[in-house]
Amino acid sequence: MIKTVNNYVIYKPYGYLSQFKSNDSKQQKKKFLGELYDFPEGIMAIGRLDEKSEGLLLLTTDGKMSDYINSQKVDKEYYALVDGDITPNALEKLKSGVQIGFEGKKYTTKPCKVSKLSEIPSLPERSKKIRDDRHGPTSWITITLNEGKFRQVRKMTSAVGFPTLRLVRVRVGSIQLNAMHVGDVIEVNEFF
Known part of the structure; x- marks a missing residue:
């Protein structure tokens, strides 16, 4: 069985954590990426942006792709x-x-x-x-x-x-924020 890979390019808003939900009671008032879109199970952020940072964030369900982008030292x-x-x-x-x-x-x-x-x-x-x-x-x-x-x-x-x-x-890498708006979520076939 071939596993479906989901990739997304998002404009992470200021004030959101680069995670999808939390079981931590201290974070109940925090905002999570899952509020922006109905992401599939197994989704992960490739490199995080802290709560006070904003902009381009790549998401994937492919652990190898995540490792590749992080380990290859992509700009x-x-x-x-x-x-x-x-x-x-x-x-x-x-x-x-x-x-x-x-x-x-x-x-x-x-x-x-x-x-x-x-x-x-x-x-x-x-x-x-x-x-x-x-x-x-x-x-x-x-x-x-x-x-x-x-x-x-x-x-x-x-x-x-x-x-x-x-x-x-x-x-x-070669993916740019360009004309994306805060909170935009775009599904893509591949990153590079």
């Missing part, structure tokens, strides 16, 4: 709104790797692609307001990683003195 691109006018020095530090905490130990991130965006990206307004310019300047950067430690981008920008205020994943 993941994020747009991050950071607190302050980010400096060239901070961008260079991010590019070459910075030390962050991971599982109670110090970890130096791998070199990655980072640049300051010259224009504010065209993204949907976030459901929870972000502080405004009265509280000081902000900058948008693009950062492309091929690793994915827990809350890595947030830890990296904080390590160079520019904490992340908003984080949106816009690309995984």
